[in-house]
Amino acid sequence: MADAPQTGKPKVAFYWCASCGGCEEAVVDLAEAILEVVGAVDIAFWPVALDFKRRDVEAMEDGSLAASFINGAVRTTEQAEMAQLLRQKSKLVIAFGACAHLGGIPGLANLWDRESIFRRVYLESPSTDNPDGVLPQVRYEDDGRPLTLPGFFDTVRTLDQVVPVDYYLPGCPPTPNIILQAVRALLRGELPARGSVLAPDQALCEECPRKDSKPERLGLVEFKRPHQVLVDEGTCLLAQGLLCLGPATRAGCGALCVKGNMPCSGCFGPTSRVRDYGGKALSALASIVASNAGEEIVRIFQQIPDPTGTLYRYSLPASLLRRRREVRAA
Numbered sequence: 001m002a003d004a005p006q007t008g009k010p011k012v013a014f015y016w017c018a019s020c021g022g023c024e025e026a027v028v029d030l031a032e033a034i035l036e037v038v039g040a041v042d043i044a045f046w047p048v049a050l051d052f053k054r055r056d057v058e059a060m061e062d063g064s065l066a067a068s069f070i071n072g073a074v075r076t077t078e079q080a081e082m083a084q085l086l087r088q089k090s091k092l093v094i095a096f097g098a099c100a101h102l103g104g105i106p107g108l109a110n111l112w113d114r115e116s117i118f119r120r121v122y123l124e125s126p127s128t129d130n131p132d133g134v135l136p137q138v139r140y141e142d143d144g145r146p147l148t149l150p151g152f153f154d155t156v157r158t159l160d161q162v163v164p165v166d167y168y169l170p171g172c173p174p175t176p177n178i179i180l181q182a183v184r185a186l187l188r189g190e191l192p193a194r195g196s197v198l199a200p201d202q203a204l205c206e207e208c209p210r211k212d213s214k215p216e217r218l219g220l221v222e223f224k225r226p227h228q229v230l231v232d233e234g235t236c237l238l239a240q241g242l243l244c245l246g247p248a249t250r251a252g253c254g255a256l257c258v259k260g261n262m263p264c265s266g267c268f269g270p271t272s273r274v275r276d277y278g279g280k281a282l283s284a285l286a287s288i289v290a291s292n293a294g295e296e297i298v299r300i301f302q303q304i305p306d307p308t309g310t311l312y313r314y315s316l317p318a319s320l321l322r323r324r325r326e327v328r329a330a
């Protein structure tokens with residue numbers, strides 16, 4: 001790419017790692033406000049939208065980018081290298097979205113290891129036709145020409161497990177409102193202490209329009225799924241038996257899912273006082289079941305389909321366990 005004109009505006013970069021692309025879409029979701037952003041900064045690297053190359057970043061002076069917004073978890077060697085390169089070139093690195101912040105949906109792959117993922121995807125899946133059992137190689141010679149692929153790590157990591165991160169923009173994806181607030185704070189030099197999550201440090205229930213209908217004592221006897229309930233639009237979803245994770249989740253999204261009659265699934269992650277999101281969510285739910293009898297508690301919790309995928313949907317790599325631990329017989 002040709003050298004960018006010298007405008008004197010702060011330069012920012014956007015990059016994606018193991019990501020669905022939704023966080024890149026979230027930038028476009030700023031709608032007219034994107035004009036405010038591009039009027040105030042120069043986008044010096046955004047490979048999903050414009051033809052930037054890695055060598056463009058390598059040619060930059062260290063620290064010359066005001067901020068890099070990196071979305072997605074870290075799954076491959078290429079993503080780890082780009083995260084390290086952008087860290088070197090940036091004054092601030094911002095983990096953008098649930099996958100960079102906590103591991104996100106790609107982090108659920110930590111329930112398996114590389115070998116079993118490759119076996120399933122390249123050998124066993126019903127649509128695979130791979131009679132020679134070829135698996136991805138990081139290096140392959142074709143007629144004397146070397147071909148390379150990024151290495152695939154055994155474990156998915158959050159961005160801050162790979163490089164130091166200055167700020168976190170939570171959400172799957174972050175909402176236009178919190179993106180804009182973060183960009184404005186960055187431009188005005190009004191960012192909070194490094195390491196902060198740029199969203200209110202309180203539970204979602206505090207900003208939920210249904211909070212006044214949430215009883216003091218809930219006493220749940222069953223958990224229901226959204227398709228099993230004719231939802232009352234004015235009543236707390238948890239009080240209706242829906243597994244709403246608002247009590248364990250950081251506020252800031254404006255309760256968008258709850259306003260759409262869908263329970264919160266926890267994409268903003270925990271508040272600063274919580275170390276393990278899934279543990280906190282489980283403890284919040286355990287405190288509202290209407291029984292002290294072991295068997296009855298087990299019966300109620302068995303109604304939660306896929307407990308790990310429900311309680312750690314966005315945060316398995318950031319959890320205390322980080323991944324499934326297998327104990328193999330000697």
Ligand code: SF4
Pocket residue numbers: 018019020021022023071072096097098099100104105171172173174
């Ligand atoms: S945080 Fe959500 S929207 Fe962003 S990349 Fe991950 S899955 Fe996609």
Ligand code: SF4
Pocket residue numbers: 204205208209210211214235236237238239244245246247258264
């Ligand atoms: S549990 Fe869910 S629906 Fe109820 S007040 Fe909290 S966020 Fe709102």
